[in-house]
Amino acid sequence: MMTTDTKGAGRAIPSAGPDFEHLLAQEVVIEASQGAASTGAQAIAPDHSPRAPVRSTDAPPLGLLSVAATGADLQREVEQFLYRQAELLDGKHWQAWIDLFDDAGVYWMPVTREQTDWEGSPSIFAEDKLMMEIRKGRVSHPNAWSQAPMWETNHLVSHVALESVDGSTVQVRSRFHMMELRRDHVRHFGGTYRHTLVRDAAGALRIRLQRVDLFNGQAPFDYVLQIWV
């Protein structure tokens, strides 16, 4: 609803000239209508945008286990394990990094959060240990041309939350931020790790599945990724 108010008629805007000042003196107030006839686009075409409303998606099950339930020792052990995973990547210790995986271990970076299986739909990375070995062999080769320019990565891992503990299997969620230097430019990648961890014969943690959801996985890639994130 529009109303005019001439009470402010005396208010001057400096050096705007008398005619202009006169026009501005009429203050126009636009208020939302109070339950009266619909306004604007609604009045002209009530169904002008007959699309489904955008719903917020359901919150993921929190599922976080309290430290009291799991023990501070497990929380700390898992955190240290995830930090080591990131440090091995930043240090380019490829074999030591691959050794963190269980024999049936898989490294998977889906394109969308909705994907549930590492096989059967397009992925950015979908690698078992043999494919990891191929990637390691490739980036270590003197003629891996794309790796000739100076490059480094720096990972931060945080928000480590144990989702479930079932016998020797631990499901853990965390966040990461990776900066990558390539030639003279820095790129940023961030997102969520979901690790399924198991125990080897010696009782040490091993990765059965490292799922990496890049928050910008569907944006255009400026160049491509060459090393696990």
Added chain:
Amino acid sequence: MNIAALVEPDRVHKTVYTDQQIFDAEMQKIWERTWVYCGHVSQVPHAGDYHAVTIGRQPMIMVRQPDGGVQVLYNRCPHRGVQVVGNLKGNTGSSFVCSYHAWSFHLDGSVRAIPLAKGYEGTRMTRDNPDCGMKRAARVDSYRGFVFASLSDEGPSLPEFLGEARIGFDDMCDRSPVGEVEVVPICHRVIQHSNWKFFMENQLDALHPSVTHQSTGISAGRVEKRLKAQKSAVPLYYHYLSTFASSFEQWDAVQTINFPHGHGLLKAYMGLRPQDPDTLEYEALLKQAHGEQRAEEYLSRSIHHVLIYPYLSVQSPLQQLRCLRPIAPDKTLSEIWHFRLKGAPEAIYRRSLWYYNLVNSPATMINADDLENWTKGQWGLSSNGGDWVSFHRYFGDDREENGVTYSNHGTSEAVMRSQFRAWSQYMQAE
């Protein structure tokens, strides 16, 4: 701009890769005139489904109509010129509505409602004026479900434009028992910091794989060999990678076929017919559907991939497609799609998916080295270290019949010479 002076039969001047004026002319004379790929019909299955697509410098929308057809519209409101859709894809319901002043349009672009229409009475912008609708692409056509648009009324029809290169789409669809493919609704987008021509030349360049992709080919070959020694059946996807390290002689034995309009084809048998139960089941299905003879013809086609010049690479035997959207002389976006063969066993899809993941994903161990070459190529051509790009390899050696050039050597630079013949024709047109 003297195009004829820039393109010689055996070499081209570096500026065709680096010059902004030439790039602008390419957008105007090639992309905004010829047939450009928009997408596959299965990307927009329901009325109101749309995909935003760039043709040259023009923002367009491919949208499914209520009658089942597909239309391509300029993404521009006729009122004040604002883009009507602001995202890549979605469903717009029964109409488009501009977010600025609520002008609304039917799915074919015609105007549906103008807000407060009284305010336009007596002006030339009343709803009976066709300029009140969203402008349509001059021509829209499709071939086997692949939709193209041309922003010009003139020029060859889509079948004439595609010519023999339509085999790329035939080969992909014929491999389905029902003769159709459907898109996998994920698109990888990768930006290359180089001119679009690097990509098009590289696609049929059989001289580069064993050099550029040596590290990956050797590393994969080592694992493949070890597995073969351990067991009899080794998944095909190791071979996808190891084959890149094939010898110069092997690559040289592969033929290229270069069609009019710059299109081309690289032959090569992809080893897609192992005698495993999945392949046998699939081949039986195909024979049941198409008959023994035709199925055999489809399965034994020797195609590595097919180029639709100047922007599309169709890898039909593995159902993938890469489409270029040039942004600047030194910047190109590629859109990478994957398709399912309708009616084929899941295992056949998964086999091709490995190629999509290993070669075409944004973590590819193959294209990474191509991208690096093209970046360095762009820099090299921007320098004053030389003026010409050489395409002399096997110059004068190729066989020409009815406007089609067959290379006698896989490593012949006939591919680039053919592409530039088409390029200069486009660029010298009025």
